[in-house]
Amino acid sequence: MRVFPGEDKVTAFYAKNPTPEWMVAQAVPSVTPSEAAPYLNKVNCFCFDRQPLDAGADTEMPLVFVVDPELPKHITTITLSYALYDLTETDNQKVTLRSQDNDKGRASL
Numbered sequence: 001m002r003v004f005p006g007e008d009k010v011t012a013f014y015a016k017n018p019t020p021e022w023m024v025a026q027a028v029p030s031v032t033p034s035e036a037a038p039y040l041n042k043v044n045c046f047c048f049d050r051q052p053l054d055a056g057a058d059t060e061m062p063l064v065f066v067v068d069p070e071l072p073k074h075i076t077t078i079t080l081s082y083a084l085y086d087l088t089e090t091d092n093q094k095v096t097l098r099s100q101d102n103d104k105g106r107a108s109l
Helices: 034-039 088-100
Strands: 008-016 023-032 040-045 051-053 058-067 079-086
Touching: 008 023, 008 051, 023 034, 023 040, 034 040, 051 058
Parallel strands: none
Antiparallel strands: 008 058, 023 051, 023 079, 040 058
């Protein structure tokens, strides 16, 4: 995709849950070259929140970003990628702890 610095850009990333189980995932971004990372501003990103994915489901996850006009001139290509991590067990443990806690929804984690 061609992007001009200062221009809001809307796109989406594809994700699929290949397992037969419901899952909760967290996307972690990576920017190459790393020097460009401070100039790539995510305005609205699926990576800000955990994403529930039904068994076998696929989805497009939205991203709105802008490249800072102060991007150094020698950087002409930026690659943004995501690793999607399964956090289902972590989320299930937190839900269980909170539901068993009698202190008005507070839990020590």
